[in-house]
Amino acid sequence: MPRKTIREAINEALAQEMERDPNVIIIGEDVAGGEGGSSGVEDAFGGVMGVTKGLLPRFGRTRVIDTPISESAIMGMAAGAAVTGLRPVAELMFADFFGVCFDQIYNQAAKFRYMFGGRARTPLVIRSMIGAGYSAAAQHSQSPHSIFTHVPGLKVVMPSSAYDAKGLLIQAIRDDDPVVFFEHKLLYDLADEVPSEPYAIPFGEANFVREGDDVTIVAFARMVHIAAEAADLLEKEGISVDLIDPRTTSPLDEDSILESVRRTGRLVVVDEGNPRCGLAADIAALAAEHAFHSLKAPIRTVTAPHTPVPFAPNLEAAYIPSAARVAAVVREIMR
Amino acid sequence: MQLPRSTLLDAYLRMQRIRNFEERIVIEFSSGEIPGFIHSYLGQEASAVGTCIHLDDDDYIGSTHRGHGHCIAKGADLKAMMAELYGKRDGLCRGKGGSMHIADLSKGMLGANAIVGGSPPLVLGAALTAKTRGNGKVAVAFTGDGGSNQGTVFEAMNMAVVLQLPAIFVIENNGFGEGTAASYACGTPDLAARAAAFGMPAVAVDGTDFFAVHDAVGEAVERARGGGGPSTVETRCPRFTGHFVGDPQHYRARGEVEALRRDGDPLALIRRRLIEAGLFDVEQFDALDRDVAAEIDDAVAFARAAPIPDEADLMADVYIAYR
Numbered sequence: 033m034p035r036k037t038i039r040e041a042i043n044e045a046l047a048q049e050m051e052r053d054p055n056v057i058i059i060g061e062d063v064a065g066g067e068g069g070s071s072g073v074e075d076a077f078g079g080v081m082g083v084t085k086g087l088l089p090r091f092g093r094t095r096v097i098d099t100p101i102s103e104s105a106i107m108g109m110a111a112g113a114a115v116t117g118l119r120p121v122a123e124l125m126f127a128d129f130f131g132v133c134f135d136q137i138y139n140q141a142a143k144f145r146y147m148f149g150g151r152a153r154t155p156l157v158i159r160s161m162i163g164a165g166y167s168a169a170a171q172h173s174q175s176p177h178s179i180f181t182h183v184p185g186l187k188v189v190m191p192s193s194a195y196d197a198k199g200l201l202i203q204a205i206r207d208d209d210p211v212v213f214f215e216h217k218l219l220y221d222l223a224d225e226v227p228s229e230p231y232a233i234p235f236g237e238a239n240f241v242r243e244g245d246d247v248t249i250v251a252f253a254r255m256v257h258i259a260a261e262a263a264d265l266l267e268k269e270g271i272s273v274d275l276i277d278p279r280t281t282s283p284l285d286e287d288s289i290l291e292s293v294r295r296t297g298r299l300v301v302v303d304e305g306n307p308r309c310g311l312a313a314d315i316a317a318l319a320a321e322h323a324f325h326s327l328k329a330p331i332r333t334v335t336a337p338h339t340p341v342p343f344a345p346n347l348e349a350a351y352i353p354s355a356a357r358v359a360a361v362v363r364e365i366m367r
Numbered sequence: 368m369q370l371p372r373s374t375l376l377d378a379y380l381r382m383q384r385i386r387n388f389e390e391r392i393v394i395e396f397s398s399g400e401i402p403g404f405i406h407s408y409l410g411q412e413a414s415a416v417g418t419c420i421h422l423d424d425d426d427y428i429g430s431t432h433r434g435h436g437h438c439i440a441k442g443a444d445l446k447a448m449m450a451e452l453y454g455k456r457d458g459l460c461r462g463k464g465g466s467m468h469i470a471d472l473s474k475g476m477l478g479a480n481a482i483v484g485g486s487p488p489l490v491l492g493a494a495l496t497a498k499t500r501g502n503g504k505v506a507v508a509f510t511g512d513g514g515s516n517q518g519t520v521f522e523a524m525n526m527a528v529v530l531q532l533p534a535i536f537v538i539e540n541n542g543f544g545e546g547t548a549a550s551y552a553c554g555t556p557d558l559a560a561r562a563a564a565f566g567m568p569a570v571a572v573d574g575t576d577f578f579a580v581h582d583a584v585g586e587a588v589e590r591a592r593g594g595g596g597p598s599t600v601e602t603r604c605p606r607f608t609g610h611f612v613g614d615p616q617h618y619r620a621r622g623e624v625e626a627l628r629r630d631g632d633p634l635a636l637i638r639r640r641l642i643e644a645g646l647f648d649v650e651q652f653d654a655l656d657r658d659v660a661a662e663i664d665d666a667v668a669f670a671r672a673a674p675i676p677d678e679a680d681l682m683a684d685v686y687i688a689y690r
Binding site for chain 2: 094105116145152207
């Protein structure tokens with residue numbers, strides 16, 4: 033099976049869905065790039081991370097639409113196009129930018145179906161980058177997925193591998209509800225085996241990354257890899273980790289998490305988001321509520337601190353949950 | 368007067384339906400039959416109808432929190448509208464939207480919108496769908512003088528120009544954003560000029576005059592259908608009522624509303640013009656008005672008799688499919 037990076041897998045999913053369905057269009061800032069420039073070069077960017085490169089020459093300006101830097105107009109336009117019959121994939125370049133356009137996502141797209149009595153269909157996908165690690169500082173590094181997960185009407189996807197990225201994005205595009213698809217910016221070059229044909233991975237079904245008996249670790253996106261590193265360290269010490277990547281935070285595969293916790297009796301949740309009212313706290317509460325009597329030790333969370341993302345590389349490294357921190361927490365609850 | 372008599376009759380009936388509907392819900396709301404709160408469109412009827420008379424069911428509009436008039440002008444069913452305001456299961460949104468989210472997607476009415484400036488970005492999307500399909504359809508974004516100060520509206524206007532979308536912005540300048548006058552809150556009294564600065568044709572018209580709105584929007588719609596891109600029409604139509612039903616309007620001078628009703632009534636104006644043109648007489652109008660009043664009576668009776676939502680509806684329709 034061919035190996036592809038997450039960047040390539042996402043690009044392939046977009047191209048295949050655009051090929052399959054003429055209603056699929058791409059909207060965003062510099063999704064092609066070069067429009068109106070003096071060189072005459074088109075597809076100059078293909079997205080700031082090159083994820084949408086090559087789609088413009090293949091599908092043309094009517095389906096790969098470069099916009100002004102106007103996130104509210106982009107998100108609203110995509111929502112309005114979705115509710116009138118297209119299947120837009122809108123790019124919110126950095127997830128941090130939700131601050132200037134959340135109304136169109138939160139009050140509009142997410143609520144159409146419910147507030148219009150089930151008479152609206154909003155097949156919208158919002159692709160957006162999350163994650164620290166580039167010294168991009170406080171406004172280009174956040175992981176605000178918990179905020180989106182909080183909103184009824186949105187589905188939230190956080191792939192950790194190229195295989196998942198392709199299958200989950202295809203599912204997102206074919207899905208009839210609004211989906212927010214978060215791509216971790218440090219994972220774009222990560223490669224694994226990805227089938228060339230299109231396939232969809234259903235939402236709400238966790239991936240069992242590795243099986244173990246002593247402790248359940250739940251992690252998302254890049255934190256899956258951090259947790260796997262920690263599991264490697266712990267394995268040498270004779271501690272086996274059951275690592276679960278739920279892949280989507282809404283819907284959340286509660287059953288798989290609880291089943292694992294009931295078996296291991298221990299839970300650590302690793303999340304790059306901030307701790308208050310975050311995903312890690314949410315999953316900890318889930319286990320406390322439904323698997324309390326199976327627990328052999330306190331539930332623990334490993335998250336970013338309650339701070340903005342710092343710029344200096346040493347501070348940023350301290351901000352991001354590390355394999356060493358995860359391993360240390362597991363050792364504590366194994367005592 | 369070049370419009371066919373049937374169009375004029377249609378226009379008058381739509382305006383009179385709005386008038387009757389809005390006057391009736393003030394009564395029903397005040398007696399406690401309608402929950403929540405209500406923003407009345409009284410005094411602005413010519414703006415909605417002068418615009419929507421150019422549109423088919425598969426053209427789109429996005430509306431405001433003051434949206435009943437747009438909904439009626441776009442052809443929504445009065446009974447289902449009234450039932451929605453009553454929070455009933457047979458309402459347009461099955462009782463889950465209410466006055467501020469009333470929508471009829473089957474008529475291209477993409478919803479009233481409780482966020483000031485919320486609709487124009489959405490309307491861009493409807494215009495983009497029309498442009499992508501090349502079907503000659505257009506999309507109209509209603510907003511107000513209050514909405515015109517929102518960044519979303521600026522973004523939408525610029526985007527519409529950049530992408531040459533078949534969108535029309537109708538800024539209904541009714542003189543107030545809640546309880547603050549447009550003369551204070553808008554940096555310029557000329558809201559159309561702001562839109563023109565984004566690079567599109569924009570005019571301001573007397574929004575109480577059906578014919579003025581009709582002609583200006585007609586030109587904009589024709590341009591949009593022909594691929595000529597967006598336009599803006601500012602319709603100046605002072606509202607007869609407060610921000611919400613029950614607003615004591617302490618911010619308005621004594622006698623202002625009475626003077627508006629006496630001298631600036633869009634219904635009286637279209638009636639007078641059509642009588643002067645010899646197309647209708649007073650008896651005909653009175654008969655039409657009785658018919659409309661009966662329609663509204665029927666709508667209220669329907670809404671009263673309609674069932675309330677099932678408790679199970681609370682959980683329904685958050686998603687099309689979840690898990």
